[in-house]
Amino acid sequence: NAGVTQTPKFRILKIGQSMTLQCTQDMNHNYMYWYRQDPGMGLKLIYYSVGAGITDKGEVPNGYNVSRSTTEDFPLRLELAAPSQTSVYFCAGGTGVSTGELFFGEGSRLTVL
Amino acid sequence: GDSVTQMEGPVTLSEEAFLTINCTYTATGYPSLFWYVQYPGEGLQLLLKATKADDKGSNKGFEATYRKETTSFHLEKGSVQVSDSAVYFCALSDRGGGNKLTFGTGTQLKVEL
Numbered sequence: 001n002a003g004v005t006q007t008p009k010f011r012i013l014k015i016g017q018s019m020t021l022q023c024t025q026d027m028n029h030n031y032m033y034w035y036r037q038d039p040g041m042g043l044k045l046i047y048y049s050v051g052a053g054i055t056d057k058g059e060v061p062n063g064y065n066v067s068r069s070t071t072e073d074f075p076l077r078l079e080l081a082a083p084s085q086t087s088v089y090f091c092a093g094g095t096g097v098s099t100g101e102l103f104f105g106e107g108s109r110l111t112v113l
Numbered sequence: 114g115d116s117v118t119q120m121e122g123p124v125t126l127s128e129e130a131f132l133t134i135n136c137t138y139t140a141t142g143y144p145s146l147f148w149y150v151q152y153p154g155e156g157l158q159l160l161l162k163a164t165k166a167d168d169k170g171s172n173k174g175f176e177a178t179y180r181k182e183t184t185s186f187h188l189e190k191g192s193v194q195v196s197d198s199a200v201y202f203c204a205l206s207d208r209g210g211g212n213k214l215t216f217g218t219g220t221q222l223k224v225e226l
Contacts, residue, residue: 004156031212042117042202042216043157050211058213090156098206099145099164102214104156 002026006091006105013081013112021076021108023091029103031096032074033058034066036087037107043090049074050096081112115140119203119217126193126224134188134220136177136203144205146170146179146186147214151200160188160201193224 004025013019025032030051035043035058045058049068063085065077078085088109092102120135138144145164149157161170166181175190186203203217 033213035216040218042218043214044216045213048211048213092157094212096210096212098208098210098212099162100212101159101162102149102157102212104158106154106156 004105023074025093029093033092035090115215117217122221129192132190147204149202
């Protein structure tokens, strides 16, 4: 039972490089989310999606882009990597109900040097 | 805006000790409240939740009661085990839709023999 799968698990980028963090889910969740986790800061919402073709900004969207062409996939794009984007990134899926559970992937650790 | 404040860690306890991790929140309306746990190298997973005032969430020996009058949702366990060593996050979801969680900064718990 795969749940939410993220790739890659680890990546080192140079300043100015671009990359895409992949996220796919097999739970048929309409809602998907990208969070970043910084030490001592908890998790901050970057972007979220309420269904295929619909995305919206979260608390910290600058420097990122997303797309949602299918229910299963929700990739996160970094266009011009900066050291401030060094973080652990988590993708999650859920039903969108305020009482519901979010299901998280295992995370992607990104370092920008 | 919404916010969650947790006691800072790390917290180090001996096995079988009593655990309390404090969590208070600020939100408009009546949020749902959650505790998520992150074991080393893994993503977050739901530990327990409460969706209205005076509700008690419980799971794996952990408990937390939704206290509207003190805007609190403290996590407790009567006897911790080494296997409980993890980072614990308090979170809220407002009722505005989309289940976009606001997280606390996390509290690291280490249980020693």
